[in-house]
Amino acid sequence: MDLAPDLQLPSIPEVTLRALEACQRDESYRTISEIVSVDTALVSRVLALVNSALYRPETPIKSVEQALLRLGIRRFHTLLLTAALRQLLFELGGDEWQQLRDFWRHSLTTALTARALATLTRYQEPDEAFMLGMLHNIGELIAVKTLTPEAQEYYISHQPEVAAQLVTTWGLGAMAADAMRYQQALPNELRDASHLVKLISLSTRLALSDAAGIAAATTVFGLNEELTREINRRITHEVSSMAASLSIPLDDDYNGESATRKLKQTILQQAIANQALGLADLQGPVHQVLSETVNSLTLITGLPALCFGHTDDSLVLLSGTAGDTPQFALSAQSGGSVLTEAFTSGQPVSLGTRTPTVLDRQLLSLLRSPSLLAVPVVAGNERPGVFALGTDNENLQTTTELALLFTHQLSTILVERAAEPQPSQTDEIQQELARQHLRSQIHEVSNPLTIIRQYIYQLRNRLDDTEVQQDLDVIGDELDRAGDLLLNMSHNDNAPDETGTTELNTELKDLARILEDSLFSDGSRSLDVLLCDHPTTLAIDAAPLRQIIINLVRNAAESLPEQGGEVLLRTAAPVWQNNRAWVELEITDTGKGIPDQIRASLFSPVATTKGSGHSGLGLSIVKQLIDDMEGIIACRTGREGTTFRMLLPAASDRKNQTD
Secondary structure, rough: OOOOOOOOOOOOOOHHHHHHHHHHOOHHHHHHHHHOOOOOHHHHHHHHEEEEEEEHHHHOOHHHHHHHHHOOHHHHHHHHHHHHHHHHHOOOHHHHHHHHHHHHHHHHHHHHOOOHHHHOOOOHHHHHHHHHHHHHHHHHHHHOOOOHHHHHHHHHOOHHHHHHHHHOOOOOOOOHHHHHOOOOOOOHHHHOOOOHHHHHHHHHHHOOOHHHHHHHHHHHHHHHHHHHHHHHHHHHHHHHHHHHHOOOOOOOOOOOOOHHHHHHHHHHHHHHHHHHHHOOOOOOOOHHHHHHHHHHHHHHHHHOOEEEEEEEEEEEEEEEOOOOOOEEEEEOOOOOOOOHHHHHHEEEEEEEOOOHHHHHHHHHHHHHEEEEEEEEEEEEEEEEEEEEEEEEOHHHHHHHHHHHHHHHHHHHHHHHHHOOOOOOOOOOOHHHHHHHHHHHHHHHHHHHHHHHHHHHHHHHHHHHHHHHHHHHHHHHHHHHHHHHHHHOOOOHOOOOOOOOOOOHHHHHHHHHHHHHHHOOOOOOOEEEEEEOOOOOOEOOHHHHHHHHHHHHHHHHHHHHHOOOEEEEEEEEEEEEOOOEEEEEEEEEEEOOOOOOOOHHHHOOOOOOOOOOOOOOHHHHHHHHHEEEEOEEEEEEOOOOOEEEEEEEEEHHHHHHHHH
16 A cells, blocks of 8 residues: 555654643753654654655654754644644544554554664664664554554554555665564574664564563574563563653553643644734834734733833833833832742742732732733843733633743744844845845855965975975865855755764864964963874764864853963763763863853854853854764863863774674
8 A cells, every 4th residue: 555654643642742841841852852752653744744855854864853953943843733733633432542552552662672772782873773663563553543444454464564665755764664674574584684673673572571572682682581581671661651751551441532632722722822923013123022912912811911021121011901001110120029020030920819019009900900920021041021911810820821822932933033134125136136146256255265275285285394284284174165165155055964084183283283373372371282192083074073173162262361271172082981982072261161141052042252151153053063973062161161071973983883
């Protein structure tokens, strides 16, 4: 049977609900992806969409985490809402709810087992093994919502072929398709099969917790019985814990109607908030936007509202829906009132049974209501305003949920709008003229770059100094990269993937000489390099590595006080973590440390504070580059200075994994 890439499959409603709540709370992309990854229907929906012609990825997206990074939180949230709306279309009976729960438990058990075995046997991508474990029996899930008995029997009896077809359609690769196709092969037939095929086949058997699976572990990977049983016990406990956290019973009857009703309420609330915001004019200055949206807030809550904007250190009444709006300004510092407490804390505050202050009484009079709820607008590191709603305390929870959804959506729009450049001319003719002008400028810039590259080549051949020649090589490489970037800009294409190896210590030596001349030439500041004796060959290309080092060293140099300081580059190898070999790079400065207001969004694009700490677009680029090369970055900061510690994939680890 032919299958559409984007299947409409039933999900465990508790998982979808938890994922929507995580998006609404702005939890980390890793947390959100971990939640979504435990539901086969959601995984298939994400992979089908992100690998479709709509997004045209250069290389296939092979995990939920990669999809989330590609789409961004907001578009991913929209994808979840769409999947949740589809979920409401399924009308499942009692037996079907039991089948869905049993399917979920088996697929999750298989996925967790596959990841544990992948780690134990040093497979290079444990997350890939986990995802394929979730998808291996997708034919059974398709059968749950299939009407005819003949079709149900087909999907159940042809699960390996169904899974292989879908994995191929989603572009996950030939090895992944083989892992699906041969999942039911006998253990004796797997002795010389590929690593991934062995992992999935053995995991499906171990998920059944029978003697045949235990014996297969010995045949396929040479694992002894005691270790295999311990893996089974740990996975069973992990599945039980996850089910308990989601309120999914594993031993008693399961019915998802209650969770579905709550899911429906959540979807409706979010849809109402989005629709109400769509009625407001979201162009113009921030205070104008806030003033416009107070009508929408009253529309979805049915309650009178006031909107205060933050200016300097004051809160100024901008607009309201409770009659005439007087001129009203007050200090933004918390003085015990509901309004100022909500603004300073960044959390909603209700009057409830507390004794109202004079300001509370003034607001109650303006709103003509017996009680009061204040909800701040928190947009990134800024708090542009706060809403005050007149309430009666009878439906306070529902009102608070709606108001929080509304302000969250509004905050997201404000943050995205601030990050986007505002075009001064939007007419199509002007845009085309601008593109032509850009292409002309790029051509003019490329010409002198070509001349400089030729001159560097000629100059290098005239010099006998090896160090200077190496410096010129680095400059030439960076000019080549600049030329490639200009070329990509002119054709609006993404840069091609670059793979290779790079010796970290060599790159640091070459870059240090150039950075000393440009950033540390005044004598008051110093750049020191402490390199380990062990080889530091990385499984990455030199270009992104140089960009990371230059960005971090520049930030470190600019954080040093005027009287001087030190920046230290240090390497260590080999470093073992998560059963992989890494090369460690630390960049340390003796500056004043990163300010508190920057730490919360350290690797996000924010306004720069050069001179008093690290921030701006540079760190977000560094984080993205390290994520792309599957590295790890961490930061330690305080009064004594700041250290960025990176674990970069060692070339020796890649060689060991492929041998």
